[in-house]
Amino acid sequence: MKQSQLFIKTLKEAPKDEQSINAKLLIRGGFVDKLTAGVYSYLPLGVRVIRNVERIVREEMNQIGGQEVVLPALHPEENWRMTKRDKEEIMFKLKGANKKEYVLGWTHEEVVTPLAGKFIKSYKDLPVYLYQIQTKFRNELRAKSGLLRGREFSMKDLYSFHADEKDLNLFYEKVKKAYFKIFKRCGLKDKTFLTLADGGAFSKYSHEFQTLSESGEDEIYLCDKCKIAINKEIIKQEKNRCPICRKKKLVIEKSIETGNIFSLKTRFSEPFNLSFKDEKEQEKIVFMGCYGIGISRLMGTIIEAYHDERGIIWPQEIAPFDIHLIPIGRVKKEAEKLYHDLQKEGNQVLYDDRDKSAGEKLTDADLIGIPLRMVISEKSLQKRCIETKKRDEKKVKFKKYNR
């Protein structure tokens, strides 16, 4: 894409009311725009990033047999009365025509469970795994930290349906592995730890995926040896010991909850009477699990993890483009050709064809954070070279280039 055509312009300074790193850099770089606290517009560069995160998540969900659906964001309140979750403070409620009460979706058990009931009739229909990537609305008392805690945000939620608890547990382990693949591809593998957390009403534990970050609002107790952590909220229950090796040498770290998985068992299948007939025509209750990853929170987390004083440093698979091509001086013809050649080779290229000073282009390149920068200039062309520099390295390399 030609940068002169790009809708956005970068900002030299971040708006003074932004404190968090991800919000500052995303706004300065023109990835997002804030409409109101916790609510953001995604601009062309930001959409490219979010689509990349979604692509990774989709691929890994499909890999374990997930089928993608899109559930409504607007729910009738009745469904929430069924599970007695119609009084939660976190819900946005609204009134429609004829005073009908609606809820904006903040999670989707109340929608997916009755939906599943329309098709799950026999043991032959199980197991089944449904996921979606959808906007969630949560009436947070305090939105904060840019994309890390919003009132409207994008989330992937997966719901699994099983004939028994054993099958649920098997799939639960499969999802754990899939999640680690996702974090690996997002560049966060070394910073993300499976964490024991409160299981709420239905089980002793749930599992969270916590990504280490100074800007995180959670605290985890990490066992360096076993690579597993315990959320602060339940550390006393666990008597300050690692759940695996039982050692007490735990490190306290701040972290961001980037994913969580829950064994729901029959918490939702019961109120919605989600059942099936087994081999002997016995009516049995369905067991469920749910598994979430905050797509937009993940995007914010990646920036918190990968940036320097100049800007964002996108991991390869997340970056809005592969190559940032920057012409300096009178090299328009050569730059245009290189731009087309690079694209022909299958690269996503952002070509800075703007009439701007060299300094400005280079500064913008650092801010936007595309992994590979290629500079084409009179100087380098004389040496029959173009100059390449990786965003995460200091070293400038020269690559042979015959025009």
Place this chain on the structure above:
RNA sequence: CGGGGUAUAGUGUAACGGUAGCACGAGUCCUUUGGGAGGAUUUAGUCUCGGUUCAAAUCCGAGUACCCCGACCA
């Protein structure tokens, strides 16, 4: 929801109670191109409502918004 802070142009920042200014940005034209270039020209602002005053960006009151801390967080 409790506490604290802030509010002037798209962004950043000035202005004793007395003419709202500067820089960057943006638009047009020309010159420029290795770390936010130069010239010419144009553009745009005191959060809202009320009060005090001859006079309010400035003082007072209420509201609103945003940020931070805490609480909350399937």
